[in-house]
Amino acid sequence: MNRIKIDLERTSGNVSRNIFGGFAEHLYRCIYGGIYEPDSPLSDKNGLRTDVLAALQKLQMPIIRYPGGNFVSSYRWRDGIGPREERPARTDLAWAVTEPNHFGTNEFIHFCRELKAEPYLAVNCGDGDMREACDWVEYCNGTNDTTLVKLRRKHGFEQPHNVKYWGIGNEIDGSWQIGYKTPQEYARAFTEFGKAMKRVDHDIKLVAVGVSNWPGDIVERIQLLLEQAGNIIDYLSLHTYVGNFKNDFADYMTLSELFEERLSVCEGLIRAVSLDNRIRHPIAIAMDEWNVWYKTYPRVEDPSSLTKIPSDGEEVYNLEDALITGIALNSFIRHAHSVKMANLSELVNVFAPILTRPDGLVLQTIFYPFELYSRTCGQTALDVFWQGETFSGGKYTGIRTLDVSATLNEQKKQLILYVVNRSQTESMETTVSLYSGRFSGKVHASVVNGPDIKAENTFEIPDKVGIRESITKAEGQSFRYIFEPHSVTALICDIS
Numbered sequence: 425m426n427r428i429k430i431d432l433e434r435t436s437g438n439v440s441r442n443i444f445g446g447f448a449e450h451l452y453r454c455i456y457g458g459i460y461e462p463d464s465p466l467s468d469k470n471g472l473r474t475d476v477l478a479a480l481q482k483l484q485m486p487i488i489r490y491p492g493g494n495f496v497s498s499y500r501w502r503d504g505i506g507p508r509e510e511r512p513a514r515t516d517l518a519w520a521v522t523e524p525n526h527f528g529t530n531e532f533i534h535f536c537r538e539l540k541a542e543p544y545l546a547v548n549c550g551d552g553d554m555r556e557a558c559d560w561v562e563y564c565n566g567t568n569d570t571t572l573v574k575l576r577r578k579h580g581f582e583q584p585h586n587v588k589y590w591g592i593g594n595e596i597d598g599s600w601q602i603g604y605k606t607p608q609e610y611a612r613a614f615t616e617f618g619k620a621m622k623r624v625d626h627d628i629k630l631v632a633v634g635v636s637n638w639p640g641d642i643v644e645r646i647q648l649l650l651e652q653a654g655n656i657i658d659y660l661s662l663h664t665y666v667g668n669f670k671n672d673f674a675d676y677m678t679l680s681e682l683f684e685e686r687l688s689v690c691e692g693l694i695r696a697v698s699l700d701n702r703i704r705h706p707i708a709i710a711m712d713e714w715n716v717w718y719k720t721y722p723r724v725e726d727p728s729s730l731t732k733i734p735s736d737g738e739e740v741y742n743l744e745d746a747l748i749t750g751i752a753l754n755s756f757i758r759h760a761h762s763v764k765m766a767n768l769s770e771l772v773n774v775f776a777p778i779l780t781r782p783d784g785l786v787l788q789t790i791f792y793p794f795e796l797y798s799r800t801c802g803q804t805a806l807d808v809f810w811q812g813e814t815f816s817g818g819k820y821t822g823i824r825t826l827d828v829s830a831t832l833n834e835q836k837k838q839l840i841l842y843v844v845n846r847s848q849t850e851s852m853e854t855t856v857s858l859y860s861g862r863f864s865g866k867v868h869a870s871v872v873n874g875p876d877i878k879a880e881n882t883f884e885i886p887d888k889v890g891i892r893e894s895i896t897k898a899e900g901q902s903f904r905y906i907f908e909p910h911s912v913t914a915l916i917c918d919i920s
């Protein structure tokens with residue numbers, strides 16, 4: 425028998441809505457043929473695919489990162505503004521393709537406004553310079569009568585875009601990055617870029633590249649960066665892509681430990697360096713690229729190769745991948761005190777919850793847990809105790825079969841419990857109880873599941889995996905619930 429015990433007063437941090445963010449990169453069919461397809465009958469007058477917009481609206485992403493990714497490290501933002509017919513086509517050095525620049529800053533801002541999402545721009549700290557980065561901030565946010573502000577106005581945007589979140593570079597710790605930098609080089613570059621960008625707009629929030637190349641020089645990187653620039657860093661960015669590389673379900677399901685380890689290690693480093701350097705403001709973690717990515721993962725045959733170019737990134741997800749989505753979101757909620765932003769990578773087609781064709785789209789398995797958590801998540805994370813069945817996988821033994829997180833919605837007086845049952849075959853009968861307070865009526869259960877762990881949603885059969893809803897009753901201090909094998913469940917419980 426499994427037990428989940430919750431003390432409603434044992435809170436562990438405010439859940440930032442920004443953990444339900446997304447990421448859109450100029451990469452294969454994410455922008456062109458995904459978000460933006462002006463010749464499609466499915467697109468609006470601005471070239472945005474309306475079916476994609478409608479699907480994305482359901483995910484309620486509060487923030488979207490753009491334009492890369494690796495792409496940004498050779499991107500010239502000026503190429504993507506002004507009359508479309510005058511925009512230059514360039515070779516994108518990250519992915520070795522031609523970038524037409526038909527979609528750029530203003531199109532992206534418009535796209536974000538359609539989704540009611542905050543834009544989060546990353547500047548080129550690869551082959552780009554500080555002046556270019558500052559100019560972009562000024563073009564977007566400036567209000568004085570400067571040449572760049574007049575240019576934005578000429579492009580039809582009288583009011584500033586007010587872009588609040590700015591990342592400086594991308595995966596600068598990876599040898600594949602155009603403009604890879606050592607810990608020393610990046611700490612210095614970030615400090616100078618950040619200082620100058622803040623002089624253009626003091627109110628912007630800065631995101632520094634932390635770690636994407638695991639394991640590597642994590643300690644040195646974070647330490648140097650925070651020592652030199654801690655006073656202007658608001659977020660430290662981490663990237664995590666995972667996959668079932670060995671086709672071993674049990675091993676795959678232990679990835680909860682990897683998320684735990686990475687988040688705990690970086691939290692500890694931030695705390696230690698902040699203490700040593702008297703950094704008084706909180707530096708949050710932004711997991712600003714995360715997802716399952718392995719079926720189309722680049723196979724670099726030549727170990728000396730510095731390229732990292734995937735096929736087309738069009739992963740077709742199955743149910744076990746959707747369980748990982750639940751596991752990752754549980755870890756962000758459990759670390760709500762430090763993880764204040766996370767961006768599902770990417771939005772459309774390229775390892776994405778949505779796959780398009782010219783005539784429509786399919787919602788992939790991972791769409792459903794993301795939509796469920798985003799829609800139901802409360803504002804306060806709870807520190808949950810749970811125990812019960814365990815399993816072994818990969819290098820681990822004694823991993824709890826259930827993976828759990830919980831939040832509180834104080835206004836609605838609801839406890840929202842998220843549970844991933846990682847057993848492939850067994851239902852998990854569980855007692856859910858409160859230390860104090862009581863369940864007071866309805867428990868609304870939303871279950872993401874499908875016929876088996878390899879079930880996929882395709883254009884032919886688009887609904888093998890989806891969400892089923894039901895309502896049960898719970899009164900008093902505890903109730904029993906049976907979690908289905910290979911499922912992600914949200915229990916929304918009325919409490920008093």
Ligand code: AHR
Nearest residue numbers: 492493494495594595769
């Ligand atoms: O999302 C695809 C790529 O993965 C991004 O460009 C890069 O940041 C990461 O390596």
